[in-house]
Amino acid sequence: GQQLNQSPQSMFIQEGEDVSMNCTSSSIFNTWLWYKQEPGEGPVLLIALYKAGELTSNGRLTAQFGITRKDSFLNISASIPSDVGIYFCASGTYKYIFGTGTRLKVLA
Amino acid sequence: DAGVTQSPTHLIKTRGQHVTLRCSPISGHKSVSWYQQVLGQGPQFIFQYYEKEERGRGNFPDRFSARQFPNYSSELNVNALLLGDSALYLCASSVTSGKGNEQFFGPGTRLTVL
Numbered sequence: 001g002q003q004l005n006q007s008p009q010s011m012f013i014q015e016g017e018d019v020s021m022n023c024t025s026s027s028i029f030n031t032w033l034w035y036k037q038e039p040g041e042g043p044v045l046l047i048a049l050y051k052a053g054e055l056t057s058n059g060r061l062t063a064q065f066g067i068t069r070k071d072s073f074l075n076i077s078a079s080i081p082s083d084v085g086i087y088f089c090a091s092g093t094y095k096y097i098f099g100t101g102t103r104l105k106v107l108a
Numbered sequence: 109d110a111g112v113t114q115s116p117t118h119l120i121k122t123r124g125q126h127v128t129l130r131c132s133p134i135s136g137h138k139s140v141s142w143y144q145q146v147l148g149q150g151p152q153f154i155f156q157y158y159e160k161e162e163r164g165r166g167n168f169p170d171r172f173s174a175r176q177f178p179n180y181s182s183e184l185n186v187n188a189l190l191l192g193d194s195a196l197y198l199c200a201s202s203v204t205s206g207k208g209n210e211q212f213f214g215p216g217t218r219l220t221v222l
Binding site for chain 1: 112139141143149150151152153156158163164166198202209210211212213214215216218
């Protein structure tokens with residue numbers, strides 16, 4: 001099935017470091033959603049973006065809807081051990097396409 | 109407030125059998141979507157139902173079917189199970205805000221086909 005391209009695929013970082021990940025598509029979308037998924041659980045919605053250029057924050061998380069409408073970025077500031085998990089981007093309208101995921105591990 | 113609930117949490121079936129998975133959306137949400145998540149991949153869209161009508165279907169065979177009930181809960185049915193149907197099946201309920209459509213996921217049903 002069709003998927004969005006996320007990078008990096010995985011990352012190991014030290015506690016307190018900032019994290020950046022992105023998601024790209026060959027198609028233009030009107031909505032970008034960012035989710036976090038932990039083992040054995042469903043994805044949890046972190047941030048929703050609806051307008052090109054939009055920058056939205058949720059605590060230590062900040063996401064941006066790319067100007068070209070073909071990409072989005074998620075930043076996590078001052079990472080902590082509980083940030084560990086898989087981060088997915090999703091885009092679409094009612095039928096969402098998901099990215100391949102970025103696996104984040106935080107070293108205390 | 110109760111989130112999206114799914115049942116059962118785990119299920120083991122053998123090839124050729126049939127399975128029914130259930131989902132209750134967040135109160136006030138009229139739309140339910142189903143996704144399949146194979147280990148190591150992102151969720152793949154199967155169906156969306158809105159107001160009891162199928163609104164969209166992903167690239168899945170006719171063995172997969174779903175329906176939505178008057179109380180907006182939903183069932184996903186899979187016939188003639190194959191080994192490749194083993195996956196986490198996720199249900200998401202959504203409400204269209206003034207800006208767009210945010211989907212909230214349940215914990216999923218882990219299906220294992222032997």
